Amino acid sequence: MGRNKNQWIWLAIGAILLLIYPLILTLPFPRHLMIMIFLYASLGLAWNLIGGYAGQISFGHAIFFGTGAYTSTLMLMKGGISPWVGMLAGGLISIGIAFIIGYPCFKLAGHYFAIATIAIGEIAQQWMLNWDWAGAAVGLTLPILPESLINLEFHSSKVPYYYIAFGIFALSILITYWIDRSKLGYYFKAIKGDLEAARSLGIDVTRYKFYALALSAFFTSLCGSFYAQYVLFIDPDSVFPLILSIVICLIATLGGVGTIWGPVIGAFILIPISEFTRIHFGGGGKGTDLIIYGFLIMVISIYQPFGVIGLSKLFKKKEAQ
């Protein structure tokens, strides 16, 4: 019980620090950095539901991110509909897409599922590159609207974006926390552990894989809509690329899959690397962060296959001895 209490205290301290962070650090960059960390941590947490808990490795999550970005943007541009409504609509469309992807692909086992998701991701990107109504390769520049919460646009300060990103991040953690302790979480882990055994214990394996992918798609899509409103420009290369899917997967894997805090740790390590190298090397150093990611993943898989979070468990064990 004591450990639980400590956990809550640490959680409260962390939340307070993150809430006052933009009030102390007033320059745009530190705020932007933390917004990106929140965004990618949320993406990692969403990916973690299907990839980490249910063990179905997806390299196609950019589809859901892109769907979110394009749905809210197109609804705003073509219909003048609030991005918040667009965000929800994008989430629902992503669930629909998850079903379409899941229906054939869940019949594939292990690596074959991962390969199929790469292929589907590429199809989606090519499609968007050639779809004139949706801006094709030129992309979409969002209209500059008066700043307000309803318009989800803020031009004078990043602080509102910061708190919205924090909200999405907090929601992702709460959802993961709830799933981790509920029937869904147990069933996801059982499916990851042993398909046949899961079946024999009454689990409708395909149905629960769908649930995992649908939840994952929905939250990934929310992040996509937020990204579009934050950057105010989207094109197929920025919201549908394979590399985005891979980075999302890396964040969860580096931190530790199938845990609540793994993806959060992953984002806190990887996103600063990515943002700092971007500043340091500019366009000429594109990919430097990926080289470092690759190296970190190799180190992690050799020495600590459970991710960075596995290290903390190792320390706890030593303490106990």
Place this chain on the structure above:
Amino acid sequence: MPLLEVQELSKRFGGLVANDRINLQVNEGEIIGLIGPNGAGKTTLFNCIAGFYPPSEGTVRFKGENITGLPANEVCLMGIARTFQIVRVFKDMTVLDNVMVGAFNRTNLAAKAKQKALEVLDFCGLSPKKGMLAGGLTIADKKRLEFAKALATAPSLLMLDEAIAGLNQTETAEAVELVKKVRQSGISILLVEHVMEVVMPISDRVMVLDYGKKIAEDAPERVINNEEVIKAYLGDKYHASRRGH
């Protein structure tokens, strides 16, 4: 009405007939032993009943309902639980969490599943190890956990696929006690073993399979003296010389 009724069940894999028109009944509260030499079709029959293979022909009825060809998860929901010959525990989950997965078969609430799982762990004598990762258990404990997982789904019929094979004498005795305890709690048991010493003392009836066919079904003490059974286990030569005496 029997709890489980298998009628004229056949299962073919290409040209191989793994089960040939099998009839089987399990009544409430019974322990039925299913024995036979390696490759006799015991596990195939198991898989057909539990919904892992669709039978080629024949029907499976459970509590009067036709469950032929139902998927495994629905069969489990109907009240048939099974264990696997090669243990399939969720090795990265704790013993308690393993059993909770089974308990979620009858509830959506984690608190209820946990309560049920703790009861089952206590029943199976696994309580002291509930916090361990299942992958770190000994083979005897893994088999026991396999048993506990199945029991947690709250079945009316428990099908054990060699739950005892490979255990040492003490462990075997404990496992046999456990099986008897389960029966006392009102659950029928279908037991696959190819170790005769285990099946004979606890089974009410024993069914013998050989080359996919049922060659005998009787009380244990009569089955061991059945000529066909002796022939299946020991071959024609022994059978012949025995007759000569």
